[in-house]
Amino acid sequence: MLEGHTPQAGEIAPEFTLPDSTGTSRTLTQLVSERPLVLIFYRGQW
Amino acid sequence: MCLRQLANYRDHASGFRDAGFDLAALAVDEPVRSEAVRRENKLPFPILCDTRREVIEAWGIINHKEKGGIAEPAIFVLDRSRRVLFGSVDGEFSRVGAAALLEALRNHSSGANSPAPRRHFIIATLGDYWRAARGVMRFGVRSSR
Numbered sequence: 199m200l201e202g203h204t205p206q207a208g209e210i211a212p213e214f215t216l217p218d219s220t221g222t223s224r225t226l227t228q229l230v231s232e233r234p235l236v237l238i239f240y241r242g243q244w
Numbered sequence: 245m246c247l248r249q250l251a252n253y254r255d256h257a258s259g260f261r262d263a264g265f266d267l268a269a270l271a272v273d274e275p276v277r278s279e280a281v282r283r284e285n286k287l288p289f290p291i292l293c294d295t296r297r298e299v300i301e302a303w304g305i306i307n308h309k310e311k312g313g314i315a316e317p318a319i320f321v322l323d324r325s326r327r328v329l330f331g332s333v334d335g336e337f338s339r340v341g342a343a344a345l346l347e348a349l350r351n352h353s354s355g356a357n358s359p360a361p362r363r364h365f366i367i368a369t370l371g372d373y374w375r376a377a378r379g380v381m382r383f384g385v386r387s388s389r
Contacts, residue, residue, distance in 0.1 A: 237322060
């Protein structure tokens, strides 16, 4: 999946599982389970 | 630049909470590095660590030109079933910041008056708001820091 697919408005964003900065494993489903989510992709520290 | 964007969302975190939204950030930095960023900037939301670039590749928002691939600046608003309400990749909203997005989400939540179907409603709201407030936001966001 080199190109990937950017989820468009109305589509279901694909599930993922990633550690957060404290090492806790998080899934996207958990992150949206309480309330809608604003997900911010940023460049990183540099 | 990237950290200023996060600080901008930190400054509006309570506003997003009051409007009914949670926040999370994602970058390719390893957890130790991201945790330092989170603490130094007092971020009240988690930072997800996509060190293997799995998510940014799958979502097609990887910038291969830098450092083994980093995330394009992007914002996605998802509902509780992971449905995308709004997305912006390296665009106006992903750069301009929290105040404009929060205002648009508030308008969306309060129902306002738009004949558009619910699914498309937020898109129209955001677009309209952007066009109406473009100049104000440009200057407003910068001067608030």
